[in-house]
Amino acid sequence: MSRMACKLSYDGTAFAGYQVQPGKRTVQSEVEKALQEIHKGARVPVVASGRTDAGVHACGQVLHFDTELAIAPERWVSALNTHLPDDIVVTNAAIVEPDFHARYGAQAKEYRYYIQCGPFENVFRRHFAVHIKQALDVPAMQTAAKHLLGTHDFSAFCAANTTVADKVRTITHVAVQPSEEGLLISIRGTGFLYNMVRIIVGTLLEIGTGKRVAAEMKVILAGKSRNLAGKTAPAHGLCLYEVDYGQPLFVNETPGQVSMN
């Protein structure tokens, strides 16, 4: 029996999210269906680094599963891609230690949020970036984003119906960078609460469009109430970009091998 880790990218548009849900098309169910075909009908459960919501994309999702098949990692990649639908692509596979765990072993994650600015939507990016007509005040967004760095209680940036008790998380990197078509917001941290990135982006967009001033970010964070923060930004601008396990899992791995840019 070996434990395999795989890195995958997916276009979240046509999925009801990552996690299995009865009667719905999800990333997990498609991957498990592919594995079941490869294992001649035997069920092979997979464990991912975490869920992504409906419409959210990934280019660096990592999952693990156990198998008795003796297939070389590079052949696992092609075997899986042969059995997967064309909106999921496995880019890497490796044999890992038997105690590797895709969820509990994740030390940090990076999410990227793509925004296109301008009078018209770029029709080719409409599923992969959120379109904002107004010009954005990027320096104000950058100033506000800096308040998020460090260890804080992120209750204000967590969906109100979340039951998790400890809402303290650490953000190690946040950047609001102008891109060719608009803006790229990247956020790296040791863990994220439900909808945390999308609420942060929604709040930054309200600052960028002048509805709020940059200094409010600090007040919102200190207030620890979801009501204080901005709207949850749409799912389709968000991408799980990278999961960090403290060591490279795959041979020849380059971050962002498959980019949404």
Next chain:
Amino acid sequence: MSRMACKLSYDGTAFAGYQVQPGKRTVQSEVEKALQEIHKGARVPVVASGRTDAGVHACGQVLHFDTELAIAPERWVSALNTHLPDDIVVTNAAIVEPDFHARYGAQAKEYRYYIQCGPFENVFRRHFAVHIKQALDVPAMQTAAKHLLGTHDFSAFCAANTTVADKVRTITHVAVQPSEEGLLISIRGTGFLYNMVRIIVGTLLEIGTGKRVAAEMKVILAGKSRNLAGKTAPAHGLCLYEVDYGQPLFVNETPGQVSMN
């Protein structure tokens, strides 16, 4: 009565091509439906610079129509976008001379063909670029492409079932450029035969993958037979990038305003 010209971009994935076909979803039928709604039920026929096939995209398609509505050009843009589905976006509108004709007035067109290279398909670009696993011999493709420049009988690069008599066309620009994810092939000319760009690209790909040598391009052109050229490249890598009317049609126009890159 004024004659309006519009520039539009569309994601060709979900269309059975540009031209109206009974019972099928086409770009023209969606635009005419939007115009009919704006004109309170009256039919408004549109004339485009030319057709595009099923799966082919556009970021610079131009069309004209006649209207009795006195709406300012910038308001035409938003009125049309309000009534159009989200895979068609009008980016420009202008009142033109009554004798302007989107098809007969077109002096040149530029098509772009997008290729992604590498071991895995970029899932986010799968509808907008053709994926080739093998490394391509770009210098050979560039050498071959140069043979296309100028005025030639392009019979070898025209779908065999075409009835058009005169197959002489002029290519004024052709470039095979490495891009971040692969290759961009751009071809500009005074006119194109049916499937011409896709057969040229298919032939260039056979040269790039070493199935043919660059010098064959000249032989194929001289042979004037469709059988001599390569396979027709897939539709989804192709984009009608720009139509040139010898003068700017729209205010604030920048070529490639909406880019597939």
